[in-house]
Amino acid sequence: xxxxxxxxxxxxxxxxxxxxxxxxxxxxxxxxxxxxxxxxxxxxxxxxxxxxxxxxxxxxxxxxxxxxxxxxxxxxxxxxxxxxxxxxxxxxxxxxxxxxxxxxxxxxxxxxxxxxxxxxxxxxxxxxxxxxxxxxxxxxxxxxxxxxxxxxxxxxxxxxxxxxxxxxxxxxxxxxxxxxxxxxxxxxxxxxxxxxxxxxxxxxxxxxxxxxxxxxxxxxxxxxxxxxxxxxxxxxxxxxxxxxxxxxxxxxxxxxxxxxxxxxxxxxxxxxxxxxxxxxxxxxxxxxxxxxxxxxxxxxxxxxxxxxxxxxxxxxxxxxxxxxxxxxxxxxxxxxxxxxxxxxxxxxxxxxxxxxxxxxxxxxxxxxxxxxxxxxxxxxxxxxxxxxxxxxxxxxxxxxxxxxxxxxxxxxxxxxxxxxxxxxxxxxxxxxxxxxxxxxxxxxxxxxxxxxxxxxxxxxxxxxxxxxxxxxxxxxxxxxxxxxxxxxxxxxxxxxxxxxxxxxxxxxxxxxxxxxxxxxxxxxxxxxxxxxxxxx
Numbered sequence: 195x196x197x198x199x200x201x202x203x204x205x206x207x208x209x210x211x212x213x214x215x216x217x218x219x220x221x222x223x224x225x226x227x228x229x230x231x232x233x234x235x236x237x238x239x240x241x242x243x244x245x246x247x248x249x250x251x252x253x254x255x256x257x258x259x260x261x262x263x264x265x266x267x268x269x270x271x272x273x274x275x276x277x278x279x280x281x282x283x284x285x286x287x288x289x290x291x292x293x294x295x296x297x298x299x300x301x302x303x304x305x306x307x308x309x310x311x312x313x314x315x316x317x318x319x320x321x322x323x324x325x326x327x328x329x330x331x332x333x334x335x336x337x338x339x340x341x342x343x344x345x346x347x348x349x350x351x352x353x354x355x356x357x358x359x360x361x362x363x364x365x366x367x368x369x370x371x372x373x374x375x376x377x378x379x380x381x382x383x384x385x386x387x388x389x390x391x392x393x394x395x396x397x398x399x400x401x402x403x404x405x406x407x408x409x410x411x412x413x414x415x416x417x418x419x420x421x422x423x424x425x426x427x428x429x430x431x432x433x434x435x436x437x438x439x440x441x442x443x444x445x446x447x448x449x450x451x452x453x454x455x456x457x458x459x460x461x462x463x464x465x466x467x468x469x470x471x472x473x474x475x476x477x478x479x480x481x482x483x484x485x486x487x488x489x490x491x492x493x494x495x496x497x498x499x500x501x502x503x504x505x506x507x508x509x510x511x512x513x514x515x516x517x518x519x520x521x522x523x524x525x526x527x528x529x530x531x532x533x534x535x536x537x538x539x540x541x542x543x544x545x546x547x548x549x550x551x552x553x554x555x556x557x558x559x560x561x562x563x564x565x566x567x568x569x570x571x572x573x574x575x576x577x578x579x580x581x582x583x584x585x586x587x588x589x590x591x592x593x594x595x596x597x598x599x600x601x602x603x604x605x606x607x608x609x610x611x612x613x614x615x616x617x618x619x620x621x622x623x624x625x626x627x628x629x630x631x632x633x634x635x636x637x638x639x640x641x642x643x644x645x646x647x648x649x650x651x652x653x654x655x656x657x658x659x660x661x662x663x664x665x666x667x668x669x670x671x672x673x674x675x676x677x678x679x680x681x682x683x684x685x686x687x688x689x690x691x692x693x694x695x696x697x698x699x700x701x702x703x704x705x706x707x708x709x710x711x712x713x714x715x716x717x718x719x720x721x722x723x724x725x726x727x728x729x730x
Contacts, residue, residue: 233641246596255312268323280326296337331424359387423464501551527560536574546722553724569627586612671724696727
């Protein structure tokens with residue numbers, strides 16, 4: 195298993211051996227194909243922007259530990275935390291850039307964030323709270339400053355030469371979105387391939403040595419460094435076939451082999467793939483055995499459209515396609531991430547629309563991911579640095595993020611939009627997120643249950659059932675900008691079984707529903723609202 199594969203790794207000078215850390219408070223795998231990610235809610239964190247413990251203006255692992263109770267304090271009885279059960283850390287390996295997606299050392303943590311011991315202390319603190327840790331793993335390319343690439347450029351006889359893709363002449367074609375993909379080498383009269391830019395040369399996964407190294411890297415972080423899984427970046431570009439530079443059959447086959455190997459090495463580990471812009475039709479080519487889950491970008495986009503414009507037709511059409519075309523609800527959804535305009539900016543600052551979007555994210559099928567700051571309505575638009583600004587904890591000069599000068603200027607609304615301003619306000623966006631995340635985690639039907647859309651007869655009104663063997667949950671919503679008309683529901687799925695009135699689960703303010711044994715009467719719902727009930 196993983197422990198036997200770490201020989202030969204660089205020494206990290208750890209203050210505490212991973213073997214000395216207490217085991218995480220997680221149940222062992224059931225062996226029935228289920229996963230710890232079934233029913234999970236995940237929170238994406240950019241360590242550089244989350245919390246700075248030493249005043250240098252850069253977030254770090256110690257600051258992350260200090261603020262971890264915001265994500266989950268480990269006590270199910272409290273309501274002052276989000277209650278997320280896993281975190282996805284954007285790249286934390288040593289890198290040449292602020293964002294970390296161009297790695298220079300796969301076996302070292304980013305020095306700006308602290309030491310390996312600091313990282314392990316974070317993993318320990320997360321596991322003690324019941325939080326799983328997913329790391330961003332960038333396998334498609336390295337930094338152009340990585341020693342492998344420097345050696346490959348400097349010496350055609352280097353063993354690393356075949357780890358990258360070189361050509362004597364420019365092949366003459368661009369990348370898949372029209373950008374330059376072949377770059378002149380600064381060391382010789384030749385070209386190398388880098389689909390994103392010259393600073394990120396692609397690795398050549400037709401070379402078995404590169405695949406073996408990717409496996410060693412994976413073993414290291416899952417074994418010695420205690421991670422619970424990876425978000426695999428840019429995986430649709432792993433293996434090119436001339437001008438075909440994304441989603442090639444060789445890429446899909448490589449991922450299937452990688453997952454087969456990983457399932458044997460680390461059966462509890464979860465792999466989530468990024469296939470940017472992938473439709474259900476495209477994602478289906480990667481299932482059933484190419485990684486465990488993939489992000490479904492379109493569902494999140496359609497959630498925002500529903501919250502913005504009050505129509506859910508496209509959302510449920512896309513969702514129906516995913517349910518029919520992808521297995522076991524094994525996809526992940528989000529409203530925005532580190533590459534996209536923040537959801538509150540997309541929603542024009544409309545807090546009610548943001549609450550509705552959050553409610554849909556946390557009640558629909560698929561593993562929900564929340565981008566840090568989304569829960570308080572942080573804003574941000576391109577360029578990328580402005581999507582990744584420091585977390586706004588309070589209204590002070592450094593927003594509670596730092597006592598120094600933040601690495602990136604705060605957003606203009608940082609003095610008013612922050613955790614401290616919302617934490618004790620019952621109707622705040624933050625407390626809405628807290629309620630909905632905890633409801634999702636506590637409700638098996640919302641986490642993994644089947645999905646059945648119900649006909650409300652009103653274009654802006656939404657109703658659906660989520661159901662497991664032991665729980666049936668009804669979700670009703672009004673996506674419109676005005677109070678909805680009343681409507682009635684009936685279905686063969688058992689919505690009227692027992693004739694009892696559904697019991698509200700949340701959020702606060704859920705209206706009473708009446709059941710006469712034949713139909714369920716739903717009264718007028720407030721604009722941009724969603725409520726969850728359990729059926730008796």
